[in-house]
Amino acid sequence: MDVVYLNGQFIPWDQARISPDDRGFLFGDSIYEVTRWYGGYFFDLPSHAARFRRSLHETRIIWEEESRFEEISEELIHHNGLGTECAMVYFQATRGVAPRTHAFPDPPVKPTVYGFARRQSLNTLASERGVGIWLTPDPRWNRCDIKTTALIANILPYQEAHDKGFAEVCFVRNGFVTEGAHSNIFFVRDESLYTHPENNDILAGITRKNIISIARSNGINVIEEAVAADMIPYMNEALICNTTGEIVPATRISDQVIGDGTPGPVTKRLQILLRELIQSGDPHR
Numbered sequence: 420m421d422v423v424y425l426n427g428q429f430i431p432w433d434q435a436r437i438s439p440d441d442r443g444f445l446f447g448d449s450i451y452e453v454t455r456w457y458g459g460y461f462f463d464l465p466s467h468a469a470r471f472r473r474s475l476h477e478t479r480i481i482w483e484e485e486s487r488f489e490e491i492s493e494e495l496i497h498h499n500g501l502g503t504e505c506a507m508v509y510f511q512a513t514r515g516v517a518p519r520t521h522a523f524p525d526p527p528v529k530p531t532v533y534g535f536a537r538r539q540s541l542n543t544l545a546s547e548r549g550v551g552i553w554l555t556p557d558p559r560w561n562r563c564d565i566k567t568t569a570l571i572a573n574i575l576p577y578q579e580a581h582d583k584g585f586a587e588v589c590f591v592r593n594g595f596v597t598e599g600a601h602s603n604i605f606f607v608r609d610e611s612l613y614t615h616p617e618n619n620d621i622l623a624g625i626t627r628k629n630i631i632s633i634a635r636s637n638g639i640n641v642i643e644e645a646v647a648a649d650m651i652p653y654m655n656e657a658l659i660c661n662t663t664g665e666i667v668p669a670t671r672i673s674d675q676v677i678g679d680g681t682p683g684p685v686t687k688r689l690q691i692l693l694r695e696l697i698q699s700g701d702p703h704r
Contacts, residue, residue, distance in 0.1 A: 422498040424491055424510075424534040427484070429498050432535070441531050443513030446521075447569030449531075450474035451511040452488075455662050456496050456536070458503050460700050464489055466625045467662075471510065474566045479523070480514050482530045495536040505541070507663055510534040511568060539663055546690065549670035549682045550586035552604075552659065554648065555579070557590035557597050557620075564619050573600040587659055589672050592620060595645035599659055603627040604669070606646050607656035607685045616643040626660040626693075633692040639685065651675055656683030665697075666690045 421432040443449035452471040455462050468488045475485060492508045499506075513531040517524035559572040577600035580588045587599040597615055598604050603624040606613045612634050617623045634641050646654070657669035657677045666689055668682035677683075 424495055426532055437531060438516040440516050441513055442515060443531060443568060445519050449511055449513035449568045450478055450566055451568050452566060453662050454492055454508045456506040456508060457697060458505055460702055462697050462700055463625055463629060475512060477565050480512055480530050482512050482532060491534060495534055499536045501536055504538050506536055507539045508536045541665060545667050549668035551671035552587040552589045552669045553580035553583060553585040554589045554591060554673040557592040561619050563621055564623060566622060576600060591648045595647055597621050602659035602661045605658050606654045607683060608654050610685060611640040611642055613642050613644055613646050615645045624661060626662055626665060629696060630660060630689055630693060633696055634689060637692055656686050658686045666693055
C-alpha cells in the first residue's frame with residue numbers, strides 16, 4: 420500500500436484526509452516541488468529544496484519544519500520500497516485550513532504539508548526521436564518564478580496542445596518565447612545555446628540550471644536571452660527539459676520543422692553530458 424506524508428505523519432494513502440476548507444483546495448493557495456530519484460540517490464536535491472523554500476518564503480507560507488524537506492523526501496522513497504527504482508517525489512504545502520476569505524488567516528494557521536512518492540521512468544523514445552511542441556500565447560500571471568499549484572493557465576493550453584497531438588506548449592509573451600507548461604525551453608543557433616533569462620516570466624528549472632552549467636563547462640556558448648518567436652524558423656535545434664523528463668529534443672514547433680526534423684548534435688551532446696552528471700551522484704559507482 421502506498422505511504423504518504425501528511426502533516427508530520429507517514430500514513431497509508433487511503434487514510435489521508437484534507438479539510439474542504441483547506442486554502443490549497445479553495446484557492447490553489449499552495450506551492451509544490453518535484454524531485455527525481457535514480458534508484459539509490461536523488462539528483463541535485465539541494466537545489467530542489469532551496470527552490471521549495473524560496474516558494475514558501477515568496478508566498479509567505481510558514482512551515483516550521485521546512486528544514487526537513489530532504490529528510491522527508493528520502494523517507495517517502497524508503498517507506499514505499501522504491502530504493503532501487505526510478506521514482507519521483509511530490510511535495511506540497513498549502514497555507515492551511517481556515518474559513519474562506521481572500522485575506523491570510525489571522526492569526527496564522529499551520530500549513531497543510533503533503534508528499535508522496537511513485538515509480539516513474541523516462542520516456543526514452545521521446546528523448547531519442549524528439550517531439551512536437553505547440554506555439555501559443557502565454558496566458559499566465561507575472562509570477563511564474565513561484566512553483567505554485569494554481570496551474571489552470573498551464574493546464575488549459577497544455578490540454579489543447581495534447582488534443583492536437585503535441586507533447587508540450589511553447590509559450591510566447593510579448594513576442595518572445597518564455598517556456599513550456601511544465602518545461603524550460605532551449606534553442607541552438609550557430610552552435611550557441613539560447614534560453615530565456617531567469618526572471619518572473621519563467622520558473623527557474625533545476626534541470627535548466629544544470630544544463631547551463633554543463634554546457635559552459637564543456638565549451639558550449641550559453642546566451643541567456645529570450646528568443647523572438649519570429650526567429651524560430653532560423654533555429655538549428657530546440658529542446659525542452661524538466662526534472663522528470665531530463666532533455667527531450669523539440670523537432671517541430673507547431674507547423675515549423677526545426678533543423679532537419681531530427682535531434683541535433685548539440686542536443687545529443689547535452690543529453691550525454693547531463694546523463695554523466697546524473698550518474699556521477701550514484702554512490703555505488
